[in-house]
Amino acid sequence: MILTLIALPSIALLLFLSQELLNSYYSRIITLIGIYGIMAVSLTLVNGISGVFSLGHAGFIAVGAYTSALLTLSPEQKEMTFLIEKLVWPLNSIQIPFFWATIIAGLVAAVFAFLIGWPSLRLTGDYFAIATLGFSEIIRIFALNLNSITNGALGLKALPDHTNVWWAWGWLLVTVATVLSLAYSSFGRALRAIREDRVAAQAMGINVFKHQLTAFVLGGFFAGISGSLYGHWLSTIDPRTNTFGILLTFNVLIMIVLGGLGSITGAIIGGALFAFLSEWLRFLEGPMNILGFKIMGISGMRMLVFSGLFVIIMIFWPRGLMGRSEFSWDGLVSVFKRRYKR
Structure with missing residues (x-):
């Protein structure tokens, strides 16, 4: 507990220094780490803790991004942006602070998660994954046509x-x-029981559908929060690209x-x-000089590397870096003790 109380202000100090001392490029990468962390933790609640395999996370992130953007853009910007059709009332005359826009973005994404999860969670396994993927694509198609x-x-440009x-x-x-407190509560223990053996959990009186739907909606809420942050980090939302498409779910x-x-x-x-890797591997998509030979970069090469990494991890290291374990100070101390004994 004491180490945690020391670590939190230390992290805050490091973040302050990064914001003040580092150039804008590195500061944006550190910001992106925080956004990706929210995306990953929210999907972990759904895929890792509750045991359902969802492929629709990008849809909730997109909903959050659009909702927040429409609430933070000024009426004058909306007037200039919506050229084909005018923005519907009352969105065309609303502008609210970013904090409240982010909260609303999360709530709207949670509503979408409920509407998708209510029918889809009656399916299991691959069928549920395909259903959520389909709903995510439906959201993307609506974004392209509404x-x-x-x-x-x-799309939406010049976001604040x-x-x-x-x-x-x-x-x-x-x-x-939030997710940690849920994971180690009776609700989280019920989710892990469902993940390990759905039939046995149901036989013990656990309402499988209610627990998984609650986790799915909460995951959708935080996905919407990350979408709001991500949209304003990018400062643009372009549905023609795969920024908020299935590729984003694959990345998470x-x-x-x-x-x-x-x-x-x-x-x-x-x-x-x-x-870090997505920025460091950018050199693969630009011209390279290797042993005197000039090689033209290949667009999308980064994703090829990530795809290969994903396959290698699934084959040779399926539990990942942490498995299902969490960081603890006792565990860190024991690691150092083992190294010291050697």
């Missing part, structure tokens, strides 16, 4: 630059605290598998590694 709400294929280190890591702290899956499926600590580590 000109009076999402501005269609033109609200997302910074403090917003991202502050919401990450809220997300981790890599994070939680890399860190350890079922580990909240592992999800954060996986998000941090993914954010």
Whole structure:
């Protein structure tokens, strides 16, 4: 407990220094680590702790991004942005602070998660995964065609630059605290029982559908929060790209598998590694000079590397870095003790 109380202000000090001393590029990467951490932890609650395999996470992130953007853009910006059809009332005349827009984004994403989870969670296994993938694609198609709400294929541009280190890591702290408290409550123990043996959990009197739906909706809420932060980090939402498509769900899956499926600590580590590698591997998509030979970069090469990494981890290291374990000071001390004895 004492070490935790020391660690929290230390992390806050490091974040302050990164915001003040590092250039904007590195500061944005640190912010992205926080956003990816929220995405990964929220999906860990669904895929890792409750034991259902969802492929619709990107849909909730997109809902959160659109909702927050429509609430933070000024009426004048909306007037200039919506060229094909005018934005519907009352969205065309509303502008609220970023904090409340983010909360509402999470709530709207949670409503979508409930509407999707209510029919889909009656399915199991691969059928549920396919159903959530289908609903995610439906959300993307609606975003491409609802000109009076999402501005269609033109998307939303020039979003206010609200997302910074403090917003991202502050919401990450809220997300981790909420999911951890749930994971180690009676609700979380029921979820783990369902994950291990659905039939046995049901025989013990656990309402499987209610517990999984609650976890799915809560995961959707925090996915919407991350979508709000991510949209304002990017400062644009373009449905023609795969920024909020199935590729994003695939990326978040890599994070939680890399860190350890079922580990909240592992999800954060996986998000941090993914954010770092996604920036470091950019050189693969640009011109390279190797041993005097000039090689043109290949667009999308980073994703090929990530795909290969995902396959290798699934084959040779299926438990990831943390498995289902969580970080603890006692565990860290025991590691150092073992190394010292050697």
